[in-house]
Each structure stands twice: as structure tokens, then as C-alpha cells.
Amino acid sequence: MEKLRFDTPIDRYHTDSVKFDFKKEYGKEEGVLPLWVADTDFAIPKEAADAIRKRAEHPLxxxxxxxxxxxxxxxxxxxxxxxxxxxxxxxxxxxxxxxxxxxxxxxxxxxxxxxxxxxxxxxxxxxxxxxxxxxxxxxxxxxxxxxxxxxxxxxxxxxxxxxxxxxxxxxxxxxxxxxxxxxxxxxxxxxxxxxxxxxxxxxxxxxxxxxxxxxxxxxxxxxxxxxxxxxxxxxxxxxxxxxxxxxxxxxxxxxxxxxxxxxxxxxxxxxxxxxxxxxxxxxxxxxxxGAEYVDELIRYVSKNVSYVTEFVKENMPKARVIKPEGMYLLWIDFSGYGYEKDELVRRIEHVAKLWLNDGEAFGVEGRGYMRINLATTLATVKEACERMLLI
Ligand SMILES: Cc1ncc(COP(=O)(O)O)c(C=O)c1O
The missing domain is CATH 3.40.640.10 (Type I PLP-dependent aspartate aminotransferase-like (Major domain))
Structure with a gap:
């Protein structure tokens, strides 16, 4: 159930999604992998989806x-x-x-x-x-x-x-x-x-x-x-x-x-x-x-966090994952690369082709950091890691 629920990729294009459908409006390249704004790539609990559908069938x-x-x-x-x-x-x-x-x-x-x-x-x-x-x-x-x-x-x-x-x-x-x-x-x-x-x-x-x-x-x-x-x-x-x-x-x-x-x-x-x-x-x-759904979500995203943490440790010694205690958003320190102010952002976007949140959007203390949203499939997380290597 868990595997199916969160491992199944869902195409979010053409759903009016800010994350997926507004790349051009946000000045992003078409090919960037969007892992920024804090929503998930997961279907909502079935009971909620059913209730919405049922109510939607009523005509007013x-x-x-x-x-x-x-x-x-x-x-x-x-x-x-x-x-x-x-x-x-x-x-x-x-x-x-x-x-x-x-x-x-x-x-x-x-x-x-x-x-x-x-x-x-x-x-x-x-x-x-x-x-x-x-x-x-x-x-x-x-x-x-x-x-x-x-x-x-x-x-x-x-x-x-x-x-x-x-x-x-x-x-x-x-x-x-x-x-x-x-x-x-x-x-x-x-x-x-x-x-x-x-x-x-x-x-x-x-x-x-x-x-x-x-x-x-x-x-x-x-x-x-x-x-x-x-x-x-x-x-x-x-x-x-x-x-x-x-x-x-x-x-x-x-x-x-x-x-x-x-x-x-x-x-x-x-x-x-x-x-x-x-x-x-x-x-x-x-x-x-939704209790079971959230328990499964936590387990699933935990694995994504572990994957990125291990990946960075093994392959990107100049980067550092800040261990999250909560949230599906991961804070990564790239300051070890020593890039100038906007160079990290440029490389993440145009070289790695990832759409993340620039750490500086959270305050000057965030310069050299990036926030990545891990509420997505493990396959997408793996793809993101491979792209991240390119910076
Ligand atoms: C800490 C925090 N507060 C508030 C929000 C936005 O919530 P809302 O859409 O309900 O205003 C976010 C969204 O990412 C958030 O991370």
C-alpha cells in the first residue's frame, strides 16, 4: 500500500500547479526539475478525494x-x-x-x-x-x-x-x-x-x-x-x-x-x-x-532524506545536509563550494537544472544554502541527486 501510494509517479503538468505549470512565468527553463514550493507530489487520502468527488457531483x-x-x-x-x-x-x-x-x-x-x-x-x-x-x-x-x-x-x-x-x-x-x-x-x-x-x-x-x-x-x-x-x-x-x-x-x-x-x-x-x-x-x-496516511508519508519521506544524506556524504564532500527533525523540506549547505553570491543559484538552475529555493530567500544567513522539497517519489529524488552532482 505504502509503496503504491507514494511510489507511483503522478503527472502534475497541466493541473494549474504553481510548481509545474508556471516555469515560464517564474523565468525558469522548461527542463528544470521542480522541487521547491511546499506542496507534495502525492495523491491526497482516498477518503478525502472520494468525499470531494461526491460533493462535486451535487450541482450547486x-x-x-x-x-x-x-x-x-x-x-x-x-x-x-x-x-x-x-x-x-x-x-x-x-x-x-x-x-x-x-x-x-x-x-x-x-x-x-x-x-x-x-x-x-x-x-x-x-x-x-x-x-x-x-x-x-x-x-x-x-x-x-x-x-x-x-x-x-x-x-x-x-x-x-x-x-x-x-x-x-x-x-x-x-x-x-x-x-x-x-x-x-x-x-x-x-x-x-x-x-x-x-x-x-x-x-x-x-x-x-x-x-x-x-x-x-x-x-x-x-x-x-x-x-x-x-x-x-x-x-x-x-x-x-x-x-x-x-x-x-x-x-x-x-x-x-x-x-x-x-x-x-x-x-x-x-x-x-x-x-x-x-x-x-x-x-x-x-x-x-488520515492518520495512517501521515504515518506512511513520514516513513516514505524519511527514506528520501536518508537517501540524499548518504548521497551527499559519499559524492559531494563540499556540501552538507542539515539533519531535519521535521518537515519534508531539506536544508543543504553548499557554502563549501565557495561560489560567489549568485553563482550557486545559477549553477543549480542552469547546470544541474533543478528548481529549488535559494537559501537567501530565507534571510542573509541562508546564503550558500538551498532548500529542496523531498515530498516526491524516491525515483525523482534520485534524479535530483544525480543532477545536483553537476554543480
Ligand atoms: C512555515 C510556513 N508557514 C506558512 C506557509 C504557507 O501556508 P499558507 O499557504 O497556509 O499561507 C508555509 C508554506 O510553505 C510555511 O512553510
């Missing part, structure tokens, strides 16, 4: 809303997969996690106020702050290159800059894209204590929460302490592991009533009210039936 698609079964499936998933007990009415839908982050920034900070991020990080973390005219406060992650992963939070710097810059909100990325850390209970508690001590609101992006590799466990930040929960907007979505980003559905969890009401008010002020019917159905069915 009027305004729709989630009934109890929608929230029950999410609540059960959070409890069984993450040990996080929520109530149905804590959940607010938005079309995406980034949308929710923007809403939270707008509602809980004022223009000109400071918002902190840890870098390198997913590019939208910068944009949500800057595009909304808040002051960006960056704290680079510490990095010990002698370790397999080696990225850590710089707690002293975080606290120092919170005080110096009067930080009002903190964007947490857990698991941290692109460096692959799944923050531990100890780290999150230490961070949370600092943030609460200085009355900093926490916007916790946990969109990659469902993919932690064996030996690692995702901890929901808000589950750690009541005082954390009261100050946190937890952003989740079924879109990453289940590959339904095109259906635009996110579940934002806020336990504190007043905070939740304020957030909801801001969502409604955008004009967004009811969710997309297909996003809703997919989310409900994936959470209700």
Missing part, C-alpha cells in the same frame, strides 16, 4: 459552513496526534496560515510597533511584518556547524532585543522552516517564559506540525502553559501533509475568548466569512481518516 455550491463533524475531526486529530486538547469553538477558519498571521499582526500590534522573527525563516515572515508597516526585529538562530542540525534559539539576544526594541509580537515557526528544527519542550518553555515576562503576543505558525521524524515530537506551544495559551494565536492547517494547499483552508486555534473575538472581528473586517466548501470537506476527511 452555495455558501457553506462547517458543522460539528468538521470541528470534531480537527479536535480529535489535535488530541490523538499532538496531545493537545481543544474545544470546537476555539477554532476560526481562514483561507491560509499567512492570511491569519497578517490578521494577527494587524489586530494585535500597531503600525510602527516591533515584531520579532528568528532567521533564516520562511520568507512570508518578513513580508507579513514589513508589508503591514511594522518594525521587523530579526534574531538570527545560533548555529553549531559541528552538529548534525545545530540550529538553536538565541535566548539572550531574544530577551535583550525585546526590551531594547519594545517588541509587541513574536512570530514562532515550529517546526522551523527552513532549518528543520522541531523545537523541544524545554526550548519552547524557555522562549515562552521570556515572551510572557515581557508581555509579547505569540503568533505560532505550526503548519508543519504533522511531520516530525522518528525520535522527534512536535509540541504545540500553547499546550505547555495556560499563560502561553492565553497569549497565543496557533496557526494550523491540513494543507502541508495532506497536499491540499490549493483548497485554501486553515484552522486557527485561540483558547482565550477575548483574543479570539478580536481576531475573528479582524478576519471579518477583510470581508472573508465562510470557508470554501471543498477545503472544508478535505480538512474534515483528512483529519478523520
Amino acid at each position: 455550491y452555495g455558501y457553506s459552513a462547517g458543522d460539528a463533524s468538521y470541528y470534531d475531526s480537527l479536535r480529535e486529530w489535535m488530541k490523538t496526534r499532538h496531545g493537545y486538547e481543544i474545544q470546537n469553538d476555539w477554532v476560526i477558519n481562514t483561507p491560509s496560515v499567512v492570511f491569519a498571521m497578517v490578521i494577527a499582526i494587524r489586530k494585535f500590534t500597531k503600525e510602527g510597533e516591533a515584531v520579532m522573527i528568528q532567521t533564516p525563516v520562511y520568507g512570508q515572515f518578513y513580508k507579513t511584518v514589513v508589508n503591514n508597516h511594522r518594525e521587523l526585529v530579526e534574531v538570527p538562530l545560533l548555529q553549531d556547524k559541528a552538529k548534525e542540525n545545530g540550529y538553536e534559539m538565541d535566548f539572550a539576544k531574544i530577551e535583550q532585543l525585546i526590551v531594547e526594541r519594545n517588541v509587541k509580537a513574536f512570530l514562532l515557526c515550529n517546526p522551523h522552516n527552513p532549518v528543520g528544527r522541531v523545537w523541544t519542550k524545554q526550548e519552547l518553555t524557555r522562549l515562552g517564559d521570556i515572551l510572557i515576562r515581557h508581555d509579547v503576543r505569540i503568533i505560532s505558525d505550526e503548519i508543519h506540525m504533522d511531520l516530525a521524524y522518528p525520535g522527534y515530537k512536535h509540541i504545540v506551544f500553547a499546550s505547555l502553559k495556560e499563560e502561553f495559551a492565553k497569549n497565543t494565536i496557533t496557526c494550523t492547517a491540513p494543507t502541508k501533509v495532506f497536499n491540499i494547499a490549493g483548497l485554501q483552508q486553515a484552522n486557527i486555534i485561540i483558547s482565550e475568548k477575548e483574543l479570539r473575538n478580536q481576531f475573528r472581528q479582524e478576519v471579518h473586517s477583510t470581508g472573508y466569512m465562510e470557508p470554501n466548501i471543498f477545503g472544508m470537506i478535505a480538512s474534515r476527511e483528512c483529519y478523520a481518516h
